[in-house]
Amino acid sequence: MFRCFLTVVLFLCCLGHCALADQAPSASQTPPLPQNVTAILDDIYSWRLDRAITEARLMQQQSPDQPLGYLLEVEALWWKTWCLSAEFKYGMSMPRHREKLPADQQYFELTSKAYLLAETNLQRKDSASMNIYAGMAEALASRLYSLRGENHNAAKAGVRAREHFLRALALDPTAADASFGLGLYDYYVDTLSTMARVLRFFMGIPGGSKAEGIRLMQTAIHDGQLTPVLARFYLAVNLENYDFRYDEALATITPLVERYPQNPIFHLTQGDLFAKLGRKSLAVAAYHAAAAAKDPDEARQKKIALLVRQSLDALGPPAN
Secondary structure, three states: OHHHHHHHHHHHHOOHHHHHHOOOOOOOOOOOOOHHHHHHHHHHHOOOHHHHHHHHHHHHHHOOOOOHHHHHHHHHHHHHHHHHHEEEEOOEEEEOOOOOOOOHHHHHHHHHHHHHHHHHHHHHOOOHHHHHHHHHHHHHHHHHHHHOOOHHHHHHHHHHHHHHHHHHHHHOOOOHHHHHHHHHHHHHHOOOOHHHHHHHHHHOOOOOOHHHHHHHHHHHHHHOOOOHHHHHHHHHHHHHHHHOOHHHHHHHHHHHHHHOOOOHHHHHHHHHHHHHOOOHHHHHHHHHHHHHOOOOOHHHHHHHHHHHHHHHHHHOOOOO
16 A cells, blocks of 8 residues: 555655745734534544544534645545555555455545535635645545556546645645655655666656655644644554564554554554564553454444454464
8 A cells, every 4th residue: 555655655645845945934824723623533533433524524514615624534535545455565554556446436536526525616716725635535536546556547636736735835834734745755755666666756756755744744743733643654554565664663652552442453463563573462462452442333443353354363382
């Protein structure tokens, strides 16, 4: 999945870092989020996904001309997709690829609705927040395209997302949520193979560094409004998957486990890191905590149980 997502990030952020370097600071500031947004995000990451969807739909009814309610519903749907698509492989539970499903249509309809609403608002007044929402709608669409292996569609959505994130940062350089994509770009581009680096050079795509990517993701963690949890989660997974910096990855994911103890994905990620650090008893406890995080959806509960069994089997028999 992450190699496919790299395609999206390349289009999302190409030339973005260079362009931002020449921008003058703006007095514009992204307004704070409505209070109920934080509650919905907490429900998503606390694995109350169905409740979060209900709340997001209520927000859509109350503010039918605003895109954020639709984006929040898509975010909740994405975590359902993550869970049902995940597989335990190479010592990690994560989704890598899956086929197209009829239910995907609802996901794409929501991203399209959010994008159109953001564009309509932008026609009335250009703002950092609406550019972020438009960019997020396209990025959320590209996320599912990538999982389905549709790299062309993912790239097209990424191109549009890139334009909006760059505009948001031009209007408000402190908009950390828009900086999240740049952090992913800088990190991922530094993981490319030698051949891919050559192709990147001839395509005119700028280089990046993991160090800068980590710095930008940490900015999103500390200053973002919508993306701090995502930035922390992706940073932890990337440190594990690409750099093998397991101690740092564990320190990054642990605050999410502590804040959202009902999220089985966070427990599974923590357990994988404990396992790679040789802390077998702690890995077992983390995997059991994932199993104990009950999900009212039978299919998701069965998938978590399967991932837990596979993770525990990979640890081998208990020590005598």
